[in-house]
Amino acid sequence: MAITFPFDLLDGFPGWSTEFDQLRREEQSRTAGGVTYVKDMGSPLWQAAYTTRSLRINELDNWRARLAILDGGQNTFKAYPLSRCYPVRYPNGSWPTGEDFDGHTATVGSLGSSGKELTIEGLPAGFVVSPGDMIRIGTRNLHQVVAGATADGSGTAALVEVRPHFWPGTSVADLVSVKKPYCLMTIVPGSISSGADLQTGRGTISFRAIEAR
Incomplete structure (x- = not known):
């Protein structure tokens, strides 16, 4: 092989x-007056x-x-991280809609001006994005969720906040992976x-x- x-x-x-x-x-660095x-x-x-x-x-x-x-x-x-091959709420890929979702087909719906908030589209309805989850945006940008959200009936999770901040080049419609997201x-x-x-x-x-x- x-x-x-x-x-x-x-x-x-x-x-x-x-x-x-x-x-x-x-x-x-610190000043003589103790300011850091x-x-x-x-x-x-x-x-x-x-x-x-x-x-x-x-x-x-x-x-x-x-x-x-x-x-x-x-x-x-x-x-x-081997502890986060799947989201917190869905160990081993037990997605709310079963096998209709493969963990790799969600997309960025919008990016906040803060450089750390986004809307994720294409998730199963009711999908819970939890703090501690890892997501990959695009082909290599790995982020940890610090403020989660629940996808509405159309599969959109709004105001998800991540760290680190978005890398340059991150854009709307980039793929978002929640299954074994890697860098x-x-x-x-x-x-x-x-x-x-x-x-x-x-x-x-x-x-x-x-x-x-």
Whole structure:
């Protein structure tokens, strides 16, 4: 099978995302009078840490090989928090309208001037967008919902607020994905650990990653 990028590294991952949060790019300085100034150096990037359960030796070698596909930090993979493959209210994709909705076909109906509020169209009627849900706008912009909404009878959820703020280029009619929404990440160089126990050969794999724009 041909390997393509971004690589779906987390497909079948035998572990958990122990961290998935925003890395804020800010600088802070203080005056002699004690006033603190914070300068924003750019939109936050997502950062993550992943760890497997204890693996048998064959599993361990298999996942070492999967990580090797990325050539360190040279290639990208699809990254998402394993706790939020689906919205809070719909574990395993138990959508209100059943299989008529696949989790990838909603769209941006409107964007607020604040750069952080949007209307989502094309959801099942009554669909609840909850704080903590993750959504992907377009092909790579991952956001966390901080203020939710419920879709009306036409499938429109109004005034959903997200973080980080919208990336440049975000526009009306962009696709909105609520199923395994991901961003692109690369491995943080030197962060992979895959040691095995001397007596049993079992081991765990852990690594860190950061969003690649």
